[in-house]
Structures are given as structure tokens and as C-alpha cells.
Amino acid sequence: MPEESVRPLERGLAVLRALAAGEQVRAGDLVRATGLARSTVDRVVATLTRLGYVREHGQELHLTPRLMELGNAYLAASGLSGEVAARTARLADELDESVSLAVPDGNGVRFVTQAARRRAMSVAFRIGDLLPAERCAPGALFAAEWDEAQWAAWRARVATDPEGRAFPALPPGPASPPPDLAGRVERSRASGWALDDQLIEPGLIATAVPVRDTAGRARYALSAVSHTSRHTAQGLADLVLPRLREEAAHLESLAAAQQHADHADMTGPHAEEKSGPREQPGAAKAALGPDFLQSLARGLSVLRALGAAHGDGLPLTAIAAATGLPRATARRCLHTLELEGYAAHDGRLHRPLPRILELGYARLSRLGLPDIAEPHLRQLTGRVHQSASVTVLDGTDILYVARAATVRVMSVHIAPGTRFPAYPTAMGRVLLAGLPEQERARLLAAAPPRPLTRRTLTDPAALSRLLDRAAADGYATADEELEEGLRSVAVPIEDARGQVVAALNVAQHAGTAPLDQTVGELLPALRETAAAIEADLHTAARFNGALMPWRTYPPSFGGGARSRT
DSSP: OOOOOOHHHHHHHHHHHHHHHOSSBOHHHHHHHHOOOHHHHHHHHHHHHHTTSEEEETTEEEEOGGGHHHHHHHHHHTTOOHHHHHHHHHHHHHHTSEEEEEEEETTEEEEEEEEOOOSSSOOOOOTTOEEEGGGSHHHHHHHTTOOHHHHHHHHHHHHHOTTOTTOTTSOSSOOOOOOOHHHHHHHHHHHSOEEEESSSSTTEEEEEEEEEOTTSOEEEEEEEEEETTTOOHHHHHHHHHHHHHHHHHHHHHHHHHHHHHHHHHHHSTTTTGGGOOOOOTTTTHHHHOTTOOHHHHHHHHHHHHGGGOOTTOEEHHHHHHHHTOOHHHHHHHHHHHHHTTSEEEETTEEEEOGGGGGTTHHHHTTOOHHHHHHHHHHHHHHHHSSEEEEEEEETTEEEEEEEEOOOOSSOOOOOTTOEEESTTSHHHHHHHHTSOHHHHHHHHHHSOOOOSSTTOOOOHHHHHHHHHHHHHHTOEEEESSSSTTEEEEEEEEEOTTSOEEEEEEEEEEOOSSOHHHHHHHHHHHHHHHHHHHHHHHHHHHSSOTTOOGGGSSOGGGGGOOBOOO
């Protein structure tokens, strides 16, 4: 008999799509967008909130960076290792042009890696964005392998949606006639590469080459993108084609080696153990409350487990083992994901599909450190009733990039973009303590400490010992050293490699309480908040090379004058 779909999973995916498509979404908006009853929407939202994928702020609902773990599952399964992302970034640096990798998704093209150049006019596409095949260079490469059914689906889509409203990544403006895709396909077959001469918008040009799998099919398209102010379309092709082809050949060899290793892993004696950690998504149903949709949580756990489906895919037994679900339950979830377009199977092996990235990945990949940190800062401020901030190190200064202020008769007033010298601040000490010893010494020598209050520590040797202690303790303090009456406790925020990329603090009036008491009161909450920010940051940055320490704040912050109190 035909397999039944999992209705709560279908409804949860519909709500996630509606959240990804809207701005300032409320529960009523989800009812209208999905056609679901309000009570159903409320239960779905409650479950997604409990899973950490949705956050409520007042009446508005927001997707959280943790949701990106679903898209990360697809990206991991597709073979996009850290080495692939790093090579793409290096190629962009070498060519001094934006470089991307894209995959076919139906009759569209979805970006999976993006290394953009930072210019006044730069490519605004992000990982997860979807473009119609007829309006980009990779589309001609992928369409060259379509069968008649795929061509028919493309013609039907163009006929019913000539303006491309199904592709929100397209720039706004009047629709132009669809380009001659069939003609471009024939030219790409003959030449082995494809050209985009202002198909998306005036001025934007691109050259793309295929990256083929071991069966000879176009697995990715590697593109270099520029502007007519820098090159003609043919001039760009002449410049970048040799390196694109060379890099495509290297990526093909990497993929072949990875596929061989994955096949050995999945057929070896410990194949099931290597498929992923065992989870129990519904083990505490009673404790989660009556509104928790266990079937939705189980279905999303299956989607995450597909991240281990390198190469040809995962067998049902491996997916059941990774999720802790009975095989029958895992099979129903897989069937539902296939009906929704998020998974596929070839025989007994299951794999995720790029449509998973439509579940908010493009929107969330635009987040920087300030966006990621701000909700956690609000929670911290509500917990300790003091203002909280996040800063990064910029030369010898700390630069405020996110802040949540409390409302008090006496409070610390600082805005994002404010600078202070690093050495007399708790956050500056945390950031300096996270540097290699030589770099730390260089920065301290570049701006010799000077007294800002009667308590400012200025002795280089004593300051060096203080930084060593901060590195060992995992926190730092500053007690009336930047300003009389101002006390601060700070902890580091680390990236996935364990490098300190930012600092989190709570600042308050020194008052009469001893410093040790203040540390004891604030440090647990600070560490819990830093861990929550780190978890989101690691998820968001796993395949997003643009989320780097020096790109975590708007460029306008960098020009701000140093504040002096």
C-alpha cells in the first residue's frame, strides 16, 4: 500500500517556508499564508520554538540561526567541505572577482558557495538563493542534461510565471523577455562553458564551467561574476576561463576521492556507527507538553541525519540508527520529505536535495555577528538587569558591534560603533588575551597604556600578567579603569576553531559591593550567553565564509571616532 505522509511534518515545513518568505511575520500571517487553522499554527510554532528554530519577539516570529543546521545537512551531504569553500575564496582573491558554486534545483539554480568581493557594486546573492535557469550562466550548463519532461516543466513555469515571482532573489523591476535558453544550451554544449551577459540585470556578467561527478554529469557550476564597468562579457570569459577550468578539474578530483572514501565508510563493518550520533527526538514527549508535535520533531531529525549522506546516500537502517527512531517511523518521515521535495532515494539509499535551503537559509546567511548576538543580549539584560554588549578588536581599540541597554536611573550609555582603547576595558583584555603572544605585545607597544583614571593599570609587565590570567580564567574584569565608577566583567566569544573573535560584557556602576561579588553574580549568566551566541555563530558560519571576524560589523563602524569619557 502507498506510504502515508506525516501531516505534522508537512505543516511544519509549510510554516517554515512562510516564515522564510515574510518580513515581521505574526501568527495571523502564517494562518493566511499556509491555510492552516490558528490552533495548528500555534502548535507548530510552539514546537519550532522548543526546537530552537523560531524565536518570539513581542508578537513577531523570527527564524533563528539554529535553523541553518537543516541547510547545513544538505551542504555537508553534497560534499562542500571546508577545503572546497577555502579554495573558492582563494580563487576569488586571485581573480579579484566574486566566485560561486551552484547546483541544479528543479528548473532553477541554487547557490551553495559564495565568495564575494567587497566593492560599492558587488554581488548580493547568498548561499541558498535560487535563480531561474534561463537568467544565469549555470542554468545553460544544467539544462544541457534535461530530459523532455524537465524541458516541459520549464516551459510551463515560464508560461505561468513570466515575471519570475517564484524567485525572490531576482532584482526588482520590469520583467524582460525570457532569454533563448535552448540556444544558450547548444552553445554551452559546443564550448564547454556558459556566459551570462546581463541576463539577471543590466551590468552583471558571469562565466561558468561545469564541475562533473564520476558519471560525467554536471554536479556543480563554478562561476566568476563581474560588472561591465570592469570587463566586457567576452573579456571576462577570456580572463577567467583558464583558471575556472583548472579549478573545476581539481574539485572533480576532490569529489572523486571523497566519494571513494564515503563508499568505504558506508560498506565497512562500522557503517551504521559512522552515520551519525544517536538521538531521541521524542523521548521526553510528556515533559515537552501537549502542544509539542513529536512527529514534526522526528521528521526534522531525519532531515538533519541526511547530512551524513555523502556520496550516493544513506540506507534506512543508518538513518534510523542516527535518529533513534523505529525504521517504520523513519521511512514515513523520508516519504514525506520526498513528497515535499527535500529528499530523494535511489534504490535503498536516501539523500537530501538542495530545496532544503529554501527553509530560511538565504535570509539567515545574511546575518552577521551583531544580528546573531542581539537576541541573546536582550535575554541577558533581562536576566541581570544591566546593559550588555559585544565588541570586536579593531587595531588597538575595541569596537562595539551589538548592545542591549537596560532602563535605569543610572545606566551606561554606549552605542554600536563606539570605540575605546582595549587595555583598560574588560572586553579589550579578553580580546587581547586571545591573541598570540607576539601579536598581543605588538598591539600594546603600538599604543602604550596611559592612565585614564587613578586606577588604570599602565605597567606593561603587570598588564601582561593580567592578560595571561584572563586567558587562563576565561574572563576579565575592569574596575574603574576606563571611567570612575564603571565596572565591567567580560568573557570571550570563540569561533568553531576555538579562536577568540569577539567579547561579551556586562557593565554597571561600581557601587560598594566588592569586585569578587560582582564577578560571582554575573559570570554564570555571561558564560551561558556566550555559549548560546557561539552555538548560533558556529552553525551560521559552518559553510558561510563571509561570516569572518573582520566582516562581523558594518563598514561604517570602522570610521567612528574613539570615545573618551
